[in-house]
Amino acid sequence: MRTTRSRNTARRAGVGITGFAAMAAAVVLTAPSAFAAVESVSVDGSDYRVGGEYTISATLGGASVGLLVYFSDNGEFIGAPKVPWPPGKSSITWKPETTGQHILTVEQGGTHKSVVVNVKDAPLGSGSSSSGSGFGPGGPLGSGSSGTTD
Template sequence: MKVQSVRARRAGMGVTAFGVMAATMVLAAPQAGAWVGNLEVSGGSEHKTGCSYTITASVEIDRLSTVKFTDNGADIPGSPVAPSLLSNKVTIKWTPATAGNHRLEARQILISDSIDVQVTAGSGTGSLGCGGGLGGLLPSFSG
């Protein structure tokens, strides 16, 4: 009888310890970061139509579920994107077609993060007007 009660007590302590660890992980998870968040767009504060930018989101918890990227509610071509198991970042290329306010969103399952980006009309000179190509090599002469 005594051996069985010792085993039962040890099993009970093991189950209790597991429950405490599980509860700690659940309670600590919101402070560790969201599933998807920290949405950023390359290009600083100036974005133009016809230019290509990189949207980056952090994936802190779930690196198995895809991340869906949208621009004003419409899927961005190439979305959804599968995160890398080795990195906590997921990226997609975005080329705005219209000027105005764009709400960019990254969604993973039920968690999302969004930012608003103001886009102006591009110069129509291709990559030169986007700050890429030779445009980044030539100095600006505007005063």
């Protein structure tokens, strides 16, 4: 009789340990999202143009708000990872180089949030202009004055 009871006790203990291990693994797998969270993402402005400069801002939460923050545009990182400052906030300057849809993503500690913006061409006349070198066939143009002295 004791042998059967010992086996049942050992079997129950084994099931209990296995259940505990499974629960502990589940906690470890979900831990990053519980401790760090990107709560919101915003981009200043509303008329996004190629060559313009905009600020992407993120609000961060959770116990690990000090983890590095990564910003990306269509999967390509924007600059280096940022240390949140002030705590719970992070931002970066973004200068779009192409037209079309851009998915801007902020990642921290295994969590991420994205915002989608559409970028248009730069307005006409927004580039730099040059009026020429100021030199003609005979030398500088308009660089001096003539006059007589009495």
